[in-house]
Amino acid sequence: MSAAAPRSPRRSSGRPRGADSTARREEILATAAQLFSAEGYRGTSMSGVARACGMSQTGLVHYFPTKDDLLQAVMDRRDEIDTAQVRAPAEGRPRGWEFLESLVDLVRHNQGQPGIVRLFTTMAGEAVDPGHPANTWLRRHHRVTADQIRAALAEAAEDGRLAGDAPVGSIVRTVIAAMDGLQIQWLSDPGCPDMAEDFAVLVDALRRRWGG
Amino acid sequence: MSAAAPRSPRRSSGRPRGADSTARREEILATAAQLFSAEGYRGTSMSGVARACGMSQTGLVHYFPTKDDLLQAVMDRRDEIDTAQVRAPAEGRPRGWEFLESLVDLVRHNQGQPGIVRLFTTMAGEAVDPGHPANTWLRRHHRVTADQIRAALAEAAEDGRLAGDAPVGSIVRTVIAAMDGLQIQWLSDPGCPDMAEDFAVLVDALRRRWGG
DNA sequence: CCTACCGATCGGTAGG
DNA sequence: CCTACCGATCGGTAGG
Numbered sequence: 176m177s178a179a180a181p182r183s184p185r186r187s188s189g190r191p192r193g194a195d196s197t198a199r200r201e202e203i204l205a206t207a208a209q210l211f212s213a214e215g216y217r218g219t220s221m222s223g224v225a226r227a228c229g230m231s232q233t234g235l236v237h238y239f240p241t242k243d244d245l246l247q248a249v250m251d252r253r254d255e256i257d258t259a260q261v262r263a264p265a266e267g268r269p270r271g272w273e274f275l276e277s278l279v280d281l282v283r284h285n286q287g288q289p290g291i292v293r294l295f296t297t298m299a300g301e302a303v304d305p306g307h308p309a310n311t312w313l314r315r316h317h318r319v320t321a322d323q324i325r326a327a328l329a330e331a332a333e334d335g336r337l338a339g340d341a342p343v344g345s346i347v348r349t350v351i352a353a354m355d356g357l358q359i360q361w362l363s364d365p366g367c368p369d370m371a372e373d374f375a376v377l378v379d380a381l382r383r384r385w386g387g
Numbered sequence: 388m389s390a391a392a393p394r395s396p397r398r399s400s401g402r403p404r405g406a407d408s409t410a411r412r413e414e415i416l417a418t419a420a421q422l423f424s425a426e427g428y429r430g431t432s433m434s435g436v437a438r439a440c441g442m443s444q445t446g447l448v449h450y451f452p453t454k455d456d457l458l459q460a461v462m463d464r465r466d467e468i469d470t471a472q473v474r475a476p477a478e479g480r481p482r483g484w485e486f487l488e489s490l491v492d493l494v495r496h497n498q499g500q501p502g503i504v505r506l507f508t509t510m511a512g513e514a515v516d517p518g519h520p521a522n523t524w525l526r527r528h529h530r531v532t533a534d535q536i537r538a539a540l541a542e543a544a545e546d547g548r549l550a551g552d553a554p555v556g557s558i559v560r561t562v563i564a565a566m567d568g569l570q571i572q573w574l575s576d577p578g579c580p581d582m583a584e585d586f587a588v589l590v591d592a593l594r595r596r597w598g599g
Numbered sequence: 600c601c602t603a604c605c606g607a608t609c610g611g612t613a614g615g
Numbered sequence: 616c617c618t619a620c621c622g623a624t625c626g627g628t629a630g631g
Contacts, residue, residue, distance in 0.1 A: 196602075215513060218429040221626060233628080234604045242626065293515065300512010301427060303505065303574035313575050344580070345588040348572055352585070355571050356564025362515035363525050368556070373564070376557040377589070384592040433614060444614085446616045454614070 200238055203228055208249045212294035215301055216246055216309060243308045250312040253294060254319075271334055272386055274327035275350065275378050282354060283371035289362070296358050321347050336387035346381055353377050412450055415440055420461045424506035428458055428513055428521060455520045462524040465506060466531075483546055484598055486539035487562065487590050494566060495583035501574070508570045533559050548599035558593055565589050 206227045210219045221242055225235040239245035269277045285292050302309035324347045331337040357370040418439045422431045433454050437447040451457035481489045497504050514521035536559045543549040569582040 199603085213516065215427065215429055217427060220624075222624080230603095231605060232626085233606085236627075237603060240627095296515050297512055299571050299575075300509055300515075301430075303508050303512075303571055304425065305575070305577065310575060313571075317572060317576070342584075342588050345585040348569065348579075348585045349565055349589045352566075352568025352572060353561055353564045353589075354568065356566065356568035357560065359511055359515055359525075359567050360529060360560055360564060363511075363517070363522060364529070365517065367560075372554075373557040373560045376554050377561045377565075377592075380589075380592040380596040384595050432612075434612075443617065445618090448615070449616060452615090 196238075199228075199230075203235065203238055203245070204249055204252050207245055208253065208294055209290060211246070211249060212290055212297050215297050216242075216307070217301065221245070246308055247312070249294075250298065250309060250316075253291065254312075254316060256291075258319075269327075271327055271331035271336055272378075272382050274330075275324065275382070276375075278324075278350070278354070279371050279375045279378060282357070282374045283369075285358070286361070286370055292358050293362055296355070296362055299355065317351060320351055324350055331386065334387070338385045338387065341385040346385065350377070350381070408450075411440075411442075415447065415450055415457070416461055416464050419457055420465065420506055421502060423458070423461060424502055424509050427509050428454075428519070433457070458520055459524065461506075462510065462521060462528075465503065466524075466528060468503075470531075481539075483539055483543035483548055484590075484594050486542075487536065487594070488587075490536075490562070490566070491583050491587045491590060494569070494586045495581075497570070498573070498582055504570050505574055508567070508574055511567065529563060532563055536562055543598065546599075550597045550599065553597035558597065562589070562593070 203224065207219070207224045210224055210227060214223075219242075221235055222232040224245070225232040228235065235245075239248065268274060298309050299313055301307055302313040304310060325343060328337055328341070328343050328346065332341075353374055357373055361367045361370045415436065419431070419436045422436055422439060426435075431454075433447055434444040436457070437444040440447065447457075451460065480486060510521050511525055513519055514525040516522060537555060540549055540553070540555050540558065544551075544553075565586055569585055573579045573582045
């Protein structure tokens, strides 16, 4: 309507610069991960993410059409990094109980990544609701972790290193629960000591009780 | 200040009915607990709580001047009920490892109270942030629970039922972590089995490892 | 029909 | 406890 509308299409009228879209996506994912971890999904706004990236809200929507799309991309990226961390250290991952003990290293590694830990804990708290957009992610994350631990215990059994009456399901769920729960205490209390040491105590107790 | 201030306290001029204020408070606390557990603190609005109680938002503000006040009252009430549950079953609470085993009953009891479990888990997820209004509650809740478990382990030590080199702090934190973490899995996955059984497996393993 | 955004604004709701 | 509002911001979409 205004006569001041830009009429020189060959100048820097429309978009500012032809920034690389892959780099932009990465920047958005990193920024969104930080905001989701600090404020939760519900507490984070698309315009807030856009502002933190130095772009407009509509520019953000170009990359991620909905808030849900952005969330899925952020959590998928988190799991990619995480999976790489669990599998990579040794080329073939540790066998049997040694895999459980290698999770102690993962917990120790996580202590250097408070942002990642915070993202997981904050999202898990919201996503327990079956209607939450991250519920599917949360359950898949737990299922994948459970499958890995279960496979390791099956190897232990093959090697004669697991009691025949060991409650495998309970062991799996308790190990995952301890990792999740220790993160809550560690994040909420700045004076909370080493998570890895606590977790090692659990693995040791379980192995002594049901290991061969 | 205003000249329109209600001057006829005997008529039904201002407020609709002289509802009992204590009953109203209880109703608000129960309703708010439900909404906080479903939507989180950030996802719950004062006007939403008011609507669910069939009152106006300003009416609600009369009872709880700020959203923070409402939150504190809800969480304090939750802990009151919870503490009564832990202490009451036996008149004097179980001694030593038996207290740890009595926590299995608490976990079993919680399975009949999904609303309470959900409130705790949702709030814990948000409140890991030191700037969150429920952070103080979360840390106090964990500290009180930790003190109880530590006291029980001290009794076990007195009775010669605890190894001298037992890592008491790690045991305490791991037990709490397992309770918190099992709730996440149990809430998020409708097909998840008995939390109490899983938790009992942990207590058994810890007792066999460090019990006398 | 594409990428990479812009300034402006929609109807509705937040805590107070 | 009510009506009547505030400054701001929500997720999402319009045309260009």
